[in-house]
Ligand SMILES: [Zn+2]
């Protein structure tokens with residue numbers, strides 16, 4: 134596992150993509166076949182089930198080291214990661230057991246039918262035979278929480294470069310459903326395995342935020358404009374009489390949307406469509422907060438289906454009767470999509486309308502009013518564009534309406550984990566409710582490292598109360614919070630939920646007297 | 660014997676201060692780091708290897724007296740002597756003896772022999788004043804040989820890839836250790852701030868590995884495959900940014916934790932520290948035989964609580980130490 138340990142250490146530390154790619158390249162050259170397969174499995178989220186609870190790991194580590202509970206907790210707070218904390222406090226290994234990543238993975242998988250005593254013996258033996266760099270990884274693998282510092286896209290690029298294969302082929306192969314024991318690494322990478330997988334999705338084509346005026350894109354007749362919907366991006370697949378619905382998180386969500394699945398089963402032909410899953414009632418796209426009530430329920434009941442119906446707004450076709458049509462131009466794909474729809478029209482699946490506009494000026498007006506139909510703005514897609522793998526600048530743009538913003542005051546802060554462990558990075562904000570304050574949003578991102586250090590030092594000096602890792606601070610620091618959507622919610626004390634809240638800027642010029650009032654904020658809801 | 664005052668640690672019968680942070684008449688200095696040796700004192704007393712450091716950092720005109728290790732001096736009936744703290748070259752624990760009672764103020768210390776500083780000497784005492792910078796059981800250093808080996812491997816790997824290794828480390832102490840670790844591995848370039856400290860040491864006969872000072876005449880070709888050592892604050896300067904192919908690393912005890920490594924945006928982090936690790940702190944505190952321990956900076960609350968639970972009376976003392984050094988990679992607070 135040494136090569137893997139070295140790889141993880143590099144990926145964890147540097148934030149230079151080139152160095153990360155070099156490290157992956159080195160690993161691919163050095164590691165054995167089955168280790169590479171495990172590497173791929175782990176990095177694409179195919180984690181083995183957790184066979185030992187973290188509570189037990191913690192307990193055993195305390196037993197071995199004789200460290201009291203409170204000191205363990207202090208250590209954990211400083212590290213921000215349980216597997217790493219345990220690995221750091223354990224004594225130096227007595228010897229080194231040289232096992233490959235796959236050997237370890239198989240041993241870990243084999244724990245499922247073992248007794249607690251047997252598990253304990255195995256874990257403690259491993260702890261005594263691995264140096265920290267590998268012991269830490271072992272703990273992460275054991276806890277089933279392995280994550281590594283590299284994006285799927287970078288990983289795919291590294292593989293594509295190393296094997297001189299087209300990135301989209303690699304992405305296609307790696308993203309689908311495959312199991313360690315059924316494939317060989319070479320087969321998988323080179324796409325030999327994908328054809329037997331009828332559920333495999335394509336990587337989504339992603340858009341960049343528009344970074345210039347729309348008029349700078351040139352002739353409007355070369356562009357297709359659509360609304361940018363605020364739902365769940367979904368890829369629906371119908372192959373061999375089966376329907377699969379994938380979310381952008383590469384998650385199979387077919388079961389959550391039975392009405393869409395059933396409607397598609399009635400359609401003729403085999404196809405793959407890209408679109409947006411939305412809550413939709415009385416000819417109107419509902420607020421995202423309504424869709425949220427439908428999410429993460431497998432096999433939703435009749436009542437909720439009636440109350441909040443969902444539908445798919447389709448906007449692209451990637452495959453038609455077994456033929457990958459992503460290389461064709463958008464205009465051609467749209468014509469195909471429309472033809473397909475004419476033959477199969479149904480209320481559960483519709484075409485996301487194309488906005489016909491003679492000029493950029495009139496389109497700009499549409500863009501500004503996009504919120505009226507519960508959309509986030511417009512999408513501008515070049516009519517000749519292929520369906521790219523991932524993000525590619527120039528062909529697809531998202532032209533979002535300006536985010537809504539409010540001024541809110543910081544009331545709770547919590548230390549981050551991972552890269553920013555040790556600093557207060559997770560904040561909770563409040564707005565006015567009459568003379569009192571009411572929590573409105575949590576936000577993590579948006580400040581510079583320097584600002585985070587300043588806020589952390591404010592929190593240290595102004596903490597009023599401690600609840601575990603959370604600090605209540607005096608309400609003094611005012612921040613401008615932007616969000617993409619707002620809806621009513623009875624799960625929140627304030628009665629509203631914000632979508633994608635983030636910190637725009639620290640308003641050092643404002644005090645708690647200047648923050649917004651919840652009643653005014655509610656008026657933003659459509 | 661001691662009083663903890665707003666100006667610093669005060670020796671009542673001796674009428675002098677140890678590492679004070681506000682101006683006083685006589686300051687006994689454990690070592691040259693900025694948070695322990697400050698400007699404005701009427702007179703300084705320190706180990707003689709710290710004398711040139713103080714003159715370089717505070718000013719050439721200060722009044723300063725140097726002592727050798729174990730060379731006693733009597734002030735107002737208090738017998739003062741300096742004992743190696745192993746922290747940096749010239750660092751000393753200050754031993755005070757008065758009417759049969761012994762107090763040791765250790766300043767900063769480490770137990771590992773770094774091959775450069777005089778190795779730590781255990782001094783038995785009744786009262787012991789300790790730091791606790793790395794006073795958590797997660798801090799456990801590898802052997803010096805292993806630390807050096809990892810750093811050397813990284814430099815070698817960069818050389819193989821045609822890169823300059825840029826390493827940040829505190830200019831007094833850490834920088835010289837890095838030089839020592841990489842002696843004969845690659846040509847060494849140091850920032851002028853480090854060059855000044857090196858000269859101070861060389862002026863009193865300390866032999867350091869061969870190095871050159873980085874300046875505007877240093878060419879990219881010279882730096883190719885070399886090592887450049889800079890103080891932490893200067894890692895992101897124009898001179899460093901313009902080195903065409905480089906990888907950067909931070910050497911600091913904080914680099915033990917992944918979160919801290921990532922926070923720093925460096926390409927690599929090496930937990931090489933001039934402070935004692937958890938076990939080092941515990942061993943020293945126990946072996947001094949002290950009945951009363953004062954914890955001055957670092958993980959004070961944690962360390963004091965642990966000592967008290969282990970049957971050693973310990974109290975946390977508020978000081979101004981720990982503000983400047985080892986900030987490299989240090990997370991916020993404490
Ligand atoms: Zn120091």
Ligand SMILES: [Zn+2]
Pocket residue numbers: 692694695766767790956980981984
């Ligand atoms: Zn110190």
